[in-house]
Amino acid sequence: MKYGLVLTITTLFFLAGCGSSEVVTNLPPEERFAKAKQLFDDEDYLEAINEFTVITLQYQGSSVAADAQFYLAEARFMRHEYLLASYEYQTLKRNMGASSRVPEAQYKLGLCFYNLSPKSRLDQQYTKKAIDELQAYVEYYPNDARVGDATEKIRELTTRLAKKEYDSAELYATLDYHKAALAYYDNVIEKYHDTEYAPLSYLGKTELLMGRKKYREAKVEITRFLDRFPNSVLRSRGDKLNEQIDSELKSLPSVNDTTSGGASNSSNANLLRTN
Incomplete structure (x- = not known):
């Protein structure tokens, strides 16, 4: 190295x-x-x-x-x-694994990358590395004195990653790159479901689908939001969107009506050919 x-x-x-x-x-x-x-x-x-x-x-x-x-x-x-400190902590772990200093070295290794972690808009390589090292500390030394602090830092760093994904979704939505925006919203929902950006992503995705008049898909997303975050501070916003979607759905023909209409039109066309 x-x-x-x-x-x-x-x-x-x-x-x-x-x-x-x-x-x-x-x-x-x-x-x-x-x-x-x-x-x-x-x-x-x-x-x-x-x-x-x-x-x-x-x-x-x-x-x-x-x-x-x-x-x-x-x-x-x-x-x-x-970076130099991280190398020295890793040397201790690698060469002196039986030392009583190793648990603290693992924790401090995570802190090295935590201190190198930048704001969410920048590259998050060190953020991910910090999460990995702090998570390793929590898993290997669950009874150590600093586990509470490490867990809190993991939560903070995970939220930072979620914010970066959410901000990207919002940017693409603003630029009308709908497919990319939906992909980033989904990333937040799937990877960072326990952060504050998960409910925001459900609502953002719902509003994007509504803007494209995909009300049935929007209904699925808003229902998931209401089910998963019943006590969210965003609940009132979700309820309003749900009401708007229901209103729009009432004005749409049902799936059965559409199918029946298509079948009827097909029958009429066959009759015309016969005659």
């Missing part, structure tokens, strides 16, 4: 520069870690990163290796270097 290459090169330069410091270099791993941790606690994150990096490379099998890897990720997180 490219971030690993960057980190390795940086570390080699650092080690070369510190080779003359015998006092620091010869410290046992526990003391070296204590020194690095003090730098971290003093919010000297850049120097802490250098120290933790040395420990992870020189003392990989030591008792402080996992903690050093964790705090290396934490220092990058505190510097808002979220």
